[in-house]
Amino acid sequence: xxxxxxxxxxxxxxxxxxxxxxxxxxxxxxxxxxxxxxxxxxxxxxxxxxxxxxxxxxxxxxxxxxxxxxxxxxxxxxxxxxxxxxxxxxxxxxxxxxxxxxxxxxxxxxxxxxxxxxxxxxxxxxxxxxxxxxxxxxxxxxxxxxxxxxxxxxxxxxxxxxxxxxxxxxxxxxxxxxxxxxxxxxxxxxxxxxxxxxxxxxxxxxxxxxxxxxxxxxxxxxxxxxxxxxxxxxxxxxxxxxxxxxxxxxxxxxxxxxxxxxxxxxxxxxxxxxxxxxxxxxxxxxxxxxxxxxxxx
Numbered sequence: 001x002x003x004x005x006x007x008x009x010x011x012x013x014x015x016x017x018x019x020x021x022x023x024x025x026x027x028x029x030x031x032x033x034x035x036x037x038x039x040x041x042x043x044x045x046x047x048x049x050x051x052x053x054x055x056x057x058x059x060x061x062x063x064x065x066x067x068x069x070x071x072x073x074x075x076x077x078x079x080x081x082x083x084x085x086x087x088x089x090x091x092x093x094x095x096x097x098x099x100x101x102x103x104x105x106x107x108x109x110x111x112x113x114x115x116x117x118x119x120x121x122x123x124x125x126x127x128x129x130x131x132x133x134x135x136x137x138x139x140x141x142x143x144x145x146x147x148x149x150x151x152x153x154x155x156x157x158x159x160x161x162x163x164x165x166x167x168x169x170x171x172x173x174x175x176x177x178x179x180x181x182x183x184x185x186x187x188x189x190x191x192x193x194x195x196x197x198x199x200x201x202x203x204x205x206x207x208x209x210x211x212x213x214x215x216x217x218x219x220x221x222x223x224x225x226x227x228x229x230x231x232x233x234x235x236x237x238x239x240x241x242x243x244x245x246x247x248x249x250x251x252x253x254x255x256x257x258x259x260x261x262x263x264x265x266x267x268x269x270x271x272x273x274x275x276x277x278x279x280x281x282x283x284x285x286x287x288x289x290x291x292x293x294x295x296x297x
């Protein structure tokens with residue numbers, strides 16, 4: 001993404017991990033953190049690499065085992081590093097309303113030939129949070145169709161620009177506009193860099209205003225207001241191509257990662273910087289927002 005403007009607590013109940021005794025539809029930050037750990041273990045995951053191909057296999061198997069239907073948007077992108085095959089992976093839960101709610105996030109990491117960048121927060125946290133949503137959403141009632149989308153090619157290969165960034169979301173937004181999916185989408189909520197132990201979600205000003213207000217209301221009602229809106233500004237991220245196609249969209253991103261954002265796109269973006277509580281805050285807010293969207297015609 002481009003700016004335009006923890007500890008893992010294993011609580012127990014009579015010796016049984018809390019994750020195992022939680023209600024089936026409850027979002028678990030510990031589980032999301034564990035999913036992220038599994039993702040990061042694949043190593044650096046730039047588009048069309050062996051590591052991301054292995055991650056794609058893992059995502060397919062995991063999400064199918066949780067009861068979702070899978071579809072894939074495969075395309076070749078022309079990048080400064082040459083042609084790259086990219087793959088957006090979509091998981092679908094059918095609904096009855098005729099409307100769609102989308103939760104998206106990128107699963108690639110920035111290509112950094114001169115350093116080892118595993119992207120625990122930047123690429124890992126969004127992937128892990130979506131996997132935890134895939135675990136809990138089938139256990140909750142809903143009328144709207146729900147799509148979880150793992151987007152490829154968010155990162156620039158050289159310098160962030162209109163032509164070198166958000167390859168996957170551009171391709172999928174254009175596809176949805178062409179095939180008639182776009183008008184059915186009530187809202188798209190994109191997540192990026194949401195695992196930082198010191199969670200501070202930007203009030204992203206390019207996002208759809210009513211959708212941002214709906215999510216901020218959900219955060220306030222859950223007692224999480226302190227994590228939302230500490231800073232304000234426009235962020236170039238995967239939500240923008242969908243906005244450009246007329247889809248209401250919101251970016252949930254914490255763009256202050258480490259002192260003076262010093263962990264961003266560096267080898268310091270590792271699992272020890274992430275916190276289960278941050279995942280839990282974002283996950284529970286998203287679930288509450290999905291419920292609010294159910295009530296919105």
